[in-house]
Amino acid sequence: MMDKRNAIKIIKEKIKAASNLVILSGAGISAESGIPTFRGEDGLWKKYRAEELASPKAFSSNPELVWEWYNWRRELIRSKKPNQAHISCVDLEKKFKDKFTIITQNVDGLHQQAGNNNVIELHGNIWKTRCTNCGDIKENKSTLGNLPKCSICNGLLRPHIVWFGEALDEELLYKAYKVLLSTDIVIVVGTSGIVYPAAQFAGTAKDSGAFVIEIDIKETPQSSLVDVSVRGKAGEILPLIVESNNK
Numbered sequence: 001m002m003d004k005r006n007a008i009k010i011i012k013e014k015i016k017a018a019s020n021l022v023i024l025s026g027a028g029i030s031a032e033s034g035i036p037t038f039r040g041e042d043g044l045w046k047k048y049r050a051e052e053l054a055s056p057k058a059f060s061s062n063p064e065l066v067w068e069w070y071n072w073r074r075e076l077i078r079s080k081k082p083n084q085a086h087i088s089c090v091d092l093e094k095k096f097k098d099k100f101t102i103i104t105q106n107v108d109g110l111h112q113q114a115g116n117n118n119v120i121e122l123h124g125n126i127w128k129t130r131c132t133n134c135g136d137i138k139e140n141k142s143t144l145g146n147l148p149k150c151s152i153c154n155g156l157l158r159p160h161i162v163w164f165g166e167a168l169d170e171e172l173l174y175k176a177y178k179v180l181l182s183t184d185i186v187i188v189v190g191t192s193g194i195v196y197p198a199a200q201f202a203g204t205a206k207d208s209g210a211f212v213i214e215i216d217i218k219e220t221p222q223s224s225l226v227d228v229s230v231r232g233k234a235g236e237i238l239p240l241i242v243e244s245n246n247k
């Protein structure tokens with residue numbers, strides 16, 4: 001692995017020469033805002049792993065437990081703010097304008113809260129609910145009970161989030177592949193790179209000619225596949241990369 005200074009220098013040059021850029025973000029980009037990642041040491045809720053709660057099976061067998069988890073996360077996220085890494089993504093959007101896209105696996109909404117406009121939320125949004133009966137989707141930031149009901153049909157609401165085994169929104173997936181296949185650069189930030197289909201995005205972009213950068217505090221299964229992998233916190237590395245391009 002090349003040393004950090006050299007890696008950052010190369011990344012700065014690549015960004016300077018690029019006409020478009022994609023950020024692929026995961027839970028690690030919100031870690032410095034105080035939101036636990038899924039698979040980190042603090043990723044457990046009570047005795048459950050995310051995989052045990054984020055599934056249609058878990059919801060059908062115990063919707064109250066699943067809602068309890070989501071309500072806990074909603075309250076946690078409500079108190080958090082975008083960090084330096086999110087702010088750097090806003091700076092990048094200012095530079096690349098409509099040639100900039102964030103594809104995020106996060107459901108916390110912090111990219112938009114920071115001021116990014118072009119955000120594809122692959123796995124949904126924790127502030128949205130969907131009726132399991134009539135399908136109505138609403139943004140609802142108020143405090144919910146553990147069995148919230150639809151105001152239209154009284155059906156049980158669920159979080160508007162993509163769980164394991166569920167298909168991602170086709171239109172969003174199409175948009176994501178469209179930008180991945182035509183971008184000059186992809187910066188993969190704070191994702192363990194094990195959840196599909198997002199896990200194959202970096203490879204897809206690289207195969208079609210993009211320069212792929214990874215920023216993560218740890219090595220991931222993607223690290224050996226990308227062009228440059230930088231070990232460090234998103235909130236420290238991203239500002240270093242962006243800094244150069246504003247000068």
Ligand code: BJW
Nearest residue numbers: 026027028037038039105164165190191192195196233234
């Ligand atoms: C930092 C940091 C700092 C920390 N700075 N870095 C192909 C092969 C094998 C399996 C499959 C396959 N295709 C599909 C599957 C099954 C499944 C899957 O991928 N399973 C794998 C676990 C193997 N995928 C699905 O089921 C998907 N659906 C699908 O493909 O459907 C097909 C279908 C088609 C037609 C009909 C029906 C079905 C859906 C996946 C949905 C994922 N949902 C979740 C939960 C809901 C969201 C929520 O409630 O919040 O999304 S799972 C969870 O993982 C969440 C995340 O978005 C996602 C990714 O996690 P992420 O972001 O990578 O977080 P971590 O914690 O894993 O990693 C954090 C990283 O940050 C680490 O690397 C740290 O080191 C780092 N870090 N601090 C920088 N300061």
Ligand code: ZN
Nearest residue numbers: 131134150153
């Ligand atoms: Zn309804």
